[in-house]
Amino acid sequence: MMIYPDIDPIALSLGPLKVHWYGLMYLLGMLGGWSLARWRVARGQSGWSAQEVDDLLFYCAIGVVLGGRLGYILFYGFDEWLADPARIFRVWEGGMSFHGGFLGVLAAMWLYQRKHGKGFFELTDFIAPYITIGLFTGRIGNFINGELWGKPTDLPWAMRLRCDEFVSLCQYKLGLPPDTEWTPPLHPNQLYEALGEGLLLFALLWWFSARPRPRMAVSALFLMGYGLFRFLIEFVRMPDVQLGYLAGGWLTMGQLLSLPMIVAGLVLMLVAYRRPADT
Incomplete structure (x- = not known):
């Protein structure tokens, strides 16, 4: 059994300006994905230019922040938002939804491909491995x-x-008496997700995308991999207190949102390998 380290969520204070670790983790994830994409571009492994990568990063950064925040409010905290509408702007308090961020990135890529003439799945296949870097750093931000x-x-x-x-956590999620000093030992769920959806999925996608694959195959593997990791890890994660379990005493919102990703990934993979020449 371990004791959770006392980590100050504020990484740096500059007068009235406070820089939170949570925001820095998102920034680090974006910079990490951008650096790896640039690395592949420099080696001629992608068919993309450095400028195209820079432009895509801008679009995706806007998409993930807006989509992640709006998705959290819609999927997990709508009633709290109605009671306190200004809460949507307090991102340093936490509250970002991957599924919302994913939809935001899809919308950003749709706008990008309209402007730059790239195929939609050409975009998603290219960016899929780098999204996992942000997933890893985001979960570390959750842990902090x-x-x-x-x-x-x-x-x-x-x-x-x-x-x-x-x-x-103690009174509402765990239902402990007010005078309880310590929680029982808990699964460090954030670290499980950082390992599964972050590092392991990155390694799988990096290896898979290193060779030419049919169009949509890399995107399909991302959808299946993320959906499966998230679905399984949710079994040891406490559900959001405002939602609880949605059905059967075990189904969480995270699992419900992950199931369509798994199905969509399977469908895309089947379609991709029925068109092996479309690479």
């Missing part, structure tokens, strides 16, 4: 923020948290 914990467990790497610092 002390959010999205898993269920109680007796595994040796489980973590305990002080209830006076995580009142909402």
Whole structure:
């Protein structure tokens, strides 16, 4: 059993300006994906130019921030937003939805391909491996923020948290008495997701995309891989307190949103390999 480290969510203070680790993790993810894309472009492995990569990063950065925030409000916190509409702007408090960010990136890429004449799946195949860098850093940001914990467990790497610092977690999610000092040991769910949806999925996509593949195949693998990792890890993650389980005492919103991704990925992969010449 481990103790959750006391991490200040504010990385840097410059007078009234406070720079939060959560925002820095998103920035680091974008810069990491951009650097790797530039690396492949410089080696002539992609058919893209450096300027096209730079423009695409701008579009995707806008898409992931707007889509992630709007998706969280729509899928997970609509009632809270109605009670406090200004909450949508307080991104440093956490609250970003991958599924919303994913839809935002799709919308950004649709706008990009209209302007630059790239095929839609040419775009998604190119960018899929780099999205996982942002997934990894985003989950590390969740860990630093002390959010999205898993269920109680007796595994040796489980973590305990002080209830006076995580009142909402203790009283609302875990239902502990107000005078409880520590949580039971919890799954560090954020680190599981950083490993699965981030590092492992990146390694798989990086290897798969290193050779020519049929159009849509890399996008399909991303959809299936992310959807499967997320669906499985949700079994040890506590559901959002405002939603609970949606059905059967186990189905979460994250799993419900991941199922269409898995199905869509399977369909795209079948279509891709029925058209092997369309690379």
